[in-house]
Amino acid sequence: MPFTLPDLPYDRQALAPHMSAETLEFHHGKHHKAYVDKTNALVADKGQSGASLAEVIRAARDGGDKALFNNAGQLWNHNFFWQCLAPAAEGRAPDGRLARLIEEGFGTREAMLARLKEEAVGHFASGWAWLVLDRGSLRITSLHDGDTPVAHEGMQPLFTLDVWEHAYYIDYRNARPAFADAVLGNLVNWDFVARNLDGRGLERADEAGEATPAEVAEALG
Numbered sequence: 001m002p003f004t005l006p007d008l009p010y011d012r013q014a015l016a017p018h019m020s021a022e023t024l025e026f027h028h029g030k031h032h033k034a035y036v037d038k039t040n041a042l043v044a045d046k047g048q049s050g051a052s053l054a055e056v057i058r059a060a061r062d063g064g065d066k067a068l069f070n071n072a073g074q075l076w077n078h079n080f081f082w083q084c085l086a087p088a089a090e091g092r093a094p095d096g097r098l099a100r101l102i103e104e105g106f107g108t109r110e111a112m113l114a115r116l117k118e119e120a121v122g123h124f125a126s127g128w129a130w131l132v133l134d135r136g137s138l139r140i141t142s143l144h145d146g147d148t149p150v151a152h153e154g155m156q157p158l159f160t161l162d163v164w165e166h167a168y169y170i171d172y173r174n175a176r177p178a179f180a181d182a183v184l185g186n187l188v189n190w191d192f193v194a195r196n197l198d199g200r201g202l203e204r205a206d207e208a209g210e211a212t213p214a215e216v217a218e219a220l221g
């Protein structure tokens with residue numbers, strides 16, 4: 001099949017106690033996997049095998065295909081999300097250009113994280129809170145359901161927090177604020193955030209959608 005579930009960049013136990021192994025087993029192993037499988041099935045149905053994940057998302061947006069847009073968007077969003085996190089012991093403070101941008105935009109790292117938490121907690125129902133680079137400055141926003149920066153021209157993603165209930169219900173029940181505090185306070189992979197200042201964050205969660213000639217032929221019927 002064209003798209004695959006990327007391995008987590010750490011062990012399932014590595015984010016505990018802020019995010020348990022059971023949460024990763026379900027969130028990555030079941031929910032993220034389901035987006036991969038549904039996207040592959042829909043792509044095969046439409047004869048799009050071989051297109052990259054970003055191409056599939058934009059084509060679904062332009063064609064008004066909500067099922068494919070949401071599943072492919074969720075696949076990309078999760079590919080990006082896992083890279084945004086790191087075990088607490090490896091967490092580093094932002095420095096260099098990222099530290100300067102945080103200071104310019106928010107004053108302090110704590111103020112920026114408080115604003116990100118506010119966006120995450122205030123987002124109605126399912127979606128994602130985003131830290132993005134917008135015309136050289138940091139900006140915090142959120143997107144609904146499976147919507148993704150891939151579908152918004154010029155939106156350069158730096159960091160995201162998944163605020164779908166499946167992200168926190170096992171560890172925090174309905175307490176989204178406690179989940180946001182734990183992740184933002186302990187698990188942010190600042191190295192990944194800083195790397196995305198090069199404007200290539202979109203590529204870091206893309207997938208090539210390589211298909212064998214037999215798969216393409218099968219998809220095309």
Ligand SMILES: [Fe+2]
Nearest residue numbers: 031162164167
């Ligand atoms: Fe999720």
